[in-house]
Each structure stands twice: as structure tokens, then as C-alpha cells.
Amino acid sequence: MSSSEPARRESGIPARLWPALLLFGLSSGLPQPLVDGTFSTWLSKAGYSTSELLNIGYVTLPFSLKFLWAPLVDRFVPTFLGRRRGWILACQLALIAGLGAMARLDPRANFVVLLAAAALVSFAGATQDLVVNGYTCDALPREKLAAGAGLTVWGYRAAWLLSGGLVLSVAGDERFGWSGAYGAMALLLGLGVLGTFLAPEPTRVTPPATLRATLVVPLAEWRRTLGLRGLVLLVLFALLYRLPDMVANLLAVPFLAELYDLSALGLYRGVIGLAGAAVGVGLAGWAMPRLGTLRALFLFGLAQAFSNLGYVGLVDGRWWSGTSGLVGVLFVENVCGALAATAFVAYLMSFCRSGSAATQYALLTTVTLLGPHLLRGPIAEVSERLGWSGFFLLTTALVLPAFAPLWWMRRTLAPHAAALPK
Template sequence: MSTGTNRRGVGVYASPRVYPLLLLGFASGLPLALTGGTLQAWATVAGVSLQEIGFLTLVGTAYTLKFLWAPLVDRYAFPLLGRRRGWILISQLLLAVLIACMGMLDPGNQLMWLALLAVLVAFWSATQDIAFDAYSTDVLRDEERAAGAALKVMGYRLAMIVSGGLALVMAGSWLGWQNTYMLMGGLMALCALATWLAPEPEHVARAPRTLALAVVEPLREFFSRPGAWALLLLIVLYKLGDAFAGALSTTFLLRGVGFSAEEVGMVNKVFGLAATILGALAGGAFMARIGLYRSLMLFGLLQAVSNFGYWVLAVTPQNLLSMGAVVALENICGGLGTAAFVALLMALCKQQFSATQFALLSALSAVGRTYLAGPLTPPLVQSIGWPGFFVLTVFIALPGLALLWWMRSTVKSLDAGS
């Protein structure tokens, strides 16, 4: 492995394979709020009934089912820009048109057509995510994975601000809803330039020969590896303590401590976002130096320990500075862990099947958050109280770290940089 300064520490972000992921991550995150919270806000202002607004929440189903058509992205390629960038470019151009078309409708009178367009936006946005995750997995060298993951996270979060909070401000005060959506379509079209200029992977794997092989071979290849089931369990457990601590964190700050909605919103949006980006960027730089296994272990420990901050808030008098410090610390540690975790998912994907394998692994990583942390957190809080609950979240994180230690040889073998 090269030991050049451009591959180590902060300098890794200067790699021509790494920095384009910031804009591609921005493109990946831009459509989500436009079919979610921003669309719901537009419908609310337009006087749409609560029942119909509730129906709009189904628009985002494509994001949870994207693994179903990921094999198509592995099997087929457009004749332009290579196997991955071709899919990304086509998705972005279609998204630009579809988002702009949403701006030509009125939810008060044309809700069904608007919802259908939103479903198409969600579908092509999920398709862009499939291709983008596969591209970033294929294009990055081993020592660049965490830095690439950090820029993906940063770009995605910035896009959520633009299409979420900033879009609401622009729609309400400056441009109106329809012009705002047209502007967002224009931003997506500009993102296509980043796709056009991004480099091709240094090594391009051959696509599966048939669609059937594209469906079966990714699973067969993964489960042929030693310790495959343990790896899947590690993916579920690694961020489980973090998921439990965050499941009702906003409710805790509002009801458990007594902060106002304005205080919580400001701290979460400003300190939380800045801290997550800082943590992800620091995680990328540190991992380039210390390798995948040590990063996962160190950042996982920091994730677990940072949950004690919420325990401190639960047992001490209300203090805005304390909340800001705890939220910042928790988000920094979460950002560190996320950068290393996404790098792990990339390392587990074989280039030939990276679209399907990454889609499946990322869906599996949401199992703990969706099916464990969400349903179990309320009864735990009711039975042991907020202070006891946040202490418990630290211990919930330990099985994942113990499994990581037990699998250290397997994880180290994934990391040529260690």
C-alpha cells in the first residue's frame, strides 16, 4: 500500500476519488425531504386533509425496498459513463425533470398527480442511491473508504438542510412552493455535472452474465465466506446502543428535561449537524492512519461512552449549555462511528455485486433501529426511567464491540490499510 501523504490523515480528502463524493452525496440526499417533510409541509399549507397527508408518508416506501431492484443495477449498464456512473447520471437527469414537474402542480387541486410524481421521484432517488453506493464502494481504495464515507455523510446532511429547512424558508418567504421545487430540480441537474466529471474505478469488474445470477450470486458469494453469519450479526449490533439512545432523544429533551421546542430544534440543527459532520470528517482522517478494525473499536467505544451524557442531563438541573455539549459530543462520536461503519459495509462488498450487496447490508443495518430500538425504547423508559435507560444503552452497545473483538482477524483482513 502506498504511504504517500495524500493517502494519510486529512490529506486523504484531496484524492480525486474521494472529493467528488461530496457533491454526489449531496445529490443523493436532495430528493428525500422533497418527497417527505417538505412535501407534507406544502400539502399542509395548501389545506390538504390530515388523512391525505398521512397517505403521503407511503411515498418513501421505495427507499426501504430498493434492494429488490439492486440486481438490475449490477446486471445492466447504460452505454454512457460506465457501469455505475451511467445509472447515476440517468437517475439524476430524470430526478431533475420530475422534481421540476412537481413544481408545476398544486397539492390542493392535483394531489393525486403530485403524489404519483413523488413516488417516481422516490423510486429514481432510491435507484440513484443504489448506484452511488456501488460506485463509492468500487472507486475508493481501501485506505480511502472512511474519508469517502465521511464526505458522503456530509453531502447528504447538507442536502437535507437545503431541501428541508432552507426549502421551507424559500417557499414561505421568497419564491413560493412551486418555484422552490423548480429550483431544486435545477440543483439536481447541476449535480449531474459532478457525475460526468467523477473518475471511473481503477478496476472495473465484469457484470453478472444474467439477471438470475445477479440475484443469486451476491448471496452465494457472501455466504461462502468464513464467518458470514457473524458478520451479519455485527452489522445489526454495532450501532445498536447508539440507535437506542437516539430513538427518543428529542422526546427526552422536551419532556424528560423540559427544554422548549425552539431550544431543542436550534441545538439539534446547529450543534448536532455541525458535530456530525465534524465527527465524520475526523473519522475519515483517523481511519486513514489507524485502519478499519482499530477505528471501529475506538469509535464504537466512544459511541457507547457518549450516551452517558444523556444520563448527566437526566440527573442534573436543566441547563442549555449542558444540552449543547451533550448533543455535540454524542453527534461527534456518532459521526465517527458512522464513517467507520459505512467503510465496513464497503469493505464487505465484492465489486462485481456491490450494488446488490451494499443495498442488502445497509437494509440489514436498519433492522436494529427499526425493529428493536423503536418498539422497545418506550417500555424500557417507562419501567426504569430516563437515567437508568441511558445507562442501559451503554451496555446495549457492548455485545457489538465484543463481537467485533472476537472477529478482529476477519475485520483486519478486509483492511489493507491496517
């Protein structure tokens, strides 16, 4: 490679792809907390009960149902910016409009309209997720998926923490409130738009000829390559592996908001969370080639589950309290969460073929998000009955069913991911 070609690496991957993936992760991570945990905190401060918050949380269902329209995204090409970037830009513009509307509404006076705006944000955010995942699978060769997943996971978790941390800090300032906080998030999505124009459009991928080819052919290929047993194990793994972290996050922010000032909580969640996520992604990138993917999934899964015990220690100052306790819990939880998320995303992407990657990855992640949604009702009752300590202990125990399919996958699926065509 000559010095006149600094924009390309030896692998043939444009250098601008890497910062674009980071910005795509940032753009993908912003919406969901703003209609889930952060939204729940806003409504909690407005007087809604825990049971009402968990039921209102069904507004995030598009993140679980996005597989329904994923074939449309894989099949049809927008008339601007290409097959992947055109869809991404359309989603980002819808997100900016939806968040801007939420910033102008009062949760008591305009509740129905606020929910409608949140539903728009949820639908556009879910669609952006599946297109970004499809873009990552299309743009990178298999051996670079772990690196690409690491960048998008860090960007995603960084945005998750900003929209669940920076928002709280801004909202806690009387000069800005929730309106200013959500308006700031709409402006922050401009970085995602920058990533869209920075990213190269994958040129080697031909869209499926029909909607049937978009959905049926990839499923048939999974069935043929993995076998029925392997396919069932893959689905169970996608459903159960992230449950300890995702279920804990349903109520982690409202729990912490009872103990700490909103401004301080937002600042610490943002700064400490970003640092912890960066450490976790870096450790995952270093450890996965040395441990092997399945061994890493075991170890990182244990870490993500047991990190929830930190919240138990904060209840009534049982083991630790104050700022030092908060900082320690947030750092450990984000390191462990990033470790597990990086290994999880890289492993699932290894089963997605180029061309229909958005649909395949959407199907797998839909299964992942289905668990927390199905558990919302029971969790509402259990959390009120067991209290905070019981709730977070329960999320730690969820590692047991999560490991059952992973144990059987050691021999069943390990040889097959590499055999699937990229």
C-alpha cells in the same frame, strides 16, 4: 510522479475523484428528506396529523427495498457514460423531474399526484444511493474507503441539512413558499450532474456475467468467509446500529417546527448542521486509525444515541431554550451523527466486493433502513402516548439493542473483513 501529472496522486487515484465523491454525497443526500422529514413538515403545515404523517412516510419504502433491483444495476451497463455513471445520471434526471413536479403541486388540491411525484423521487433517489455506493467501492482500494466514506458522508449530511434546513428557510418566506423551496432543490441537483461528468468511470471492474452471479455468488462468499454466525451478526449490526439517530430523525423536524419559526429553523439547521457534520467527519477520519474500527463504532454509537437527549432539554425549555439551545442541540447532534455514520459506512463497505458492490451494500443498508420503517406504526402510537420527552428518551435507549451484536462482533468479524476480496 512528475509535475506534468497533477491530476493523479501517488496511489494512482485521479485527483478529480475526491470532489466527485463529495458531489455524489450531496446528490445522494438531497432526495430522502424531501420525501420524508421535510415532506412531513410541509404536510403538517397543510393540516395533516402526526399519525397521518407517519403513514404517508411509507412513500419512502424504496429506500428500504432497493436491494430488489440492485442486481439489475450491477448487471446491466447503460449505453452512455459507463456502468456506474450512466445509472447515476439517469437517476439524477428523474430526480430533477420529480422534484420539479412536486414544486408545482398543492398538498390539498393535488394530494394523489403529489404522492406519485414523491414516489418517483423516492425510487430514483434510492437507486442513485445504491449506484453511488457501488461506485465508491469500485473506484477506491480498501485502504482508502474510510477517506471516501468520509467525503460522501459529509456531502450526504450537508445535502440532508440543506434539504431539511434551506428548504424550511425558503418555504417560510412568503415570496417563495414550498413551491420555490422544492424548485430550488431541483436546481441544486445540478451539482450532482456536475459530479457525474467530473468522476472517472472505474475501468478495472467487469460486470457479473448473469443476474445469478450478481446476487448468489456474493451471498455465498459472505457465508463461506464469515460463517453463519458472523453473517447473522453482520445483519443484526446493520439493522440496529443506526436506530437511535434514524428513529429520532423521523420526528425531529416536526418537533422543532413547533418551537421555532420555519425560516430561522431552516437557517440554523443548514449552517450549524453543516459545521457540525464537517467536524464529525474530520474527527472520525482522525480517530478511526488510532482507535481501531470496532472501538470507534462503540464510542461513536454512544455519542449518536446520547446526543438525542438534547431534544429532551428543549421540551418546555426544561434544560435550555431559545436560539442558543437550538444551536447547541443541532451542533452536537450533527457532530455525533457524522461520527457514527462515517465509521458505519466504512465498516460496511469493507465487506463489499468489487463488481457486485452495489448489490451487497444495498442488502446491508436495506436492513439498516428496515428498522425505522417497521417501527413507524408503533412509534406513531408511542409518540402520542409518551409525548416528545418520552419519544426522544426512547430513541436514546435504542443504543442498548444496537450494541448487543457489536459486542459479539469484536472477535467474530474483526479478522474477516480484510479477508474478503476487494
